[in-house]
Amino acid sequence: MASSVITQSARSSFRWLLASSSRYYSPLLTVSLILPLLVLLAAGFVFPMLRLIDISMPGDAPFSTYLRVFENPLYVEVLLRTFRTAAIVTIACFLIGYPTAYMIAHMRGWSAKLGMACMFVPLWTSILVRSYVWIVLLGRNGIINNSLMELGLISTPLKMLYTEGAVVLAMTHVLMPFMILPIHSALRSVPGTYEQAARNLGAGPIATFWRVTFPLSLPGVFAGCVICFILAIGFYITPALVGGPSALMMATLIGQQTIVLLDWPFAAALSVVLLTATLLLVLIFRRALSFSKGLNSVY
Incomplete structure (x- = not known):
């Protein structure tokens, strides 16, 4: 497929x-x-x-590895958790990234340069460093727990690290620039005369945004969502550092099968299943949002 x-x-x-x-x-x-x-x-x-597909189909039993993926509920659960986490991270990046991109796109002078610097500086920092920071913040003896205990709000440390919530939070922080940059580029390409024309025709600020600005920025929204979703599906470092057994994702599972268990055919089958599901979801997402003429301009 x-x-x-x-x-x-x-x-x-x-x-x-x-x-x-x-x-x-x-x-x-x-x-x-x-x-x-x-x-x-x-x-x-x-x-x-093609080589990966060939490895996933051993000669004696070509489809045994794929049957093993779907026969064990654990692997199906990990696959569903991966897509659920990627969807939550994508939505969180959009809800936070769009207002941020809109604000930076309407800045002028030194404030615009400062906003652009805030977008690019995280991209220059290693993902390993940005992920490890969340261990320092969310650990049992981390900054957040120590601060809450000193304020008397809690008596015992909260379990925030090695949970699915920690994975979502850390991945949202890492992937945020990939949502902001395409939306910012799309918003900067919208002529300001369109908004002025809408205001002159009697539209208020909210109506102008929903009927003019937001539809014209949909190519950037679509590009940012696809980039964040695909990157989130294949994330390895961040879930491995801040996630636990309850937050196991497909990339970590594939890494275990490849490095620890040395089961290359099964790891290849997991990779093919993940790739196929990703392609299908991207095609469905593109078809579902193809009502907008602007979305078709992405391709």
Whole structure:
């Protein structure tokens, strides 16, 4: 399923490139220009994916690894937890990131430069460092528990670390820039005259935002949601550091099967299942939001 989707996507992209460039270049020149990119794509993505699918299907029992994934309720639970956590993180990033991007997009002068710096500085910091900070904050002897106990609000430390909530909080913090940047870019591309025209026609601030600004920023919202959702599904470092057995995710499970148990066929099967489910959800998400003409401009 995953290989067919990848092949169809590559064929459609290749036909689109030929059709769009035929107005300016000959077909031979077009093929020669995009050939290095196709070779790089095949060597860096298509071949490893086909190799992964081949590893997941051993010769004696090709589908035994996939049956093992769905026969054990633990693996199905981990898969569902992964998508649930990714969805919660994506929604949290959107609810916090959109107002932040809107505020930065409407800043001027030094405040705009400061806002841009606040967006880019987290990207320059290691994910390992940003994830480890939450251990210092949420631990039993961490800053939050010590502060609450000194204020007399609690008598015993709260269990905040190694929970699903800690994973969601840390992943939201790490992925926030990937939601803010596309939305900020989309908001900056909206001409200010559109909002002025809406205000001149009698629309209030709220109506102007919902009928003009927000619909025109949907390409950035869609791009940010897809980026955050896909990155959250494959997160490994953050769940491994701040999550416990109750917050086990697919990336951590695949890492255990690969490094600890050395069960490469089963780890490959888990990876293929995760990739296929991700592709299906992205296609469904794109189709569900294709009512907006602006969303189609993302592709």
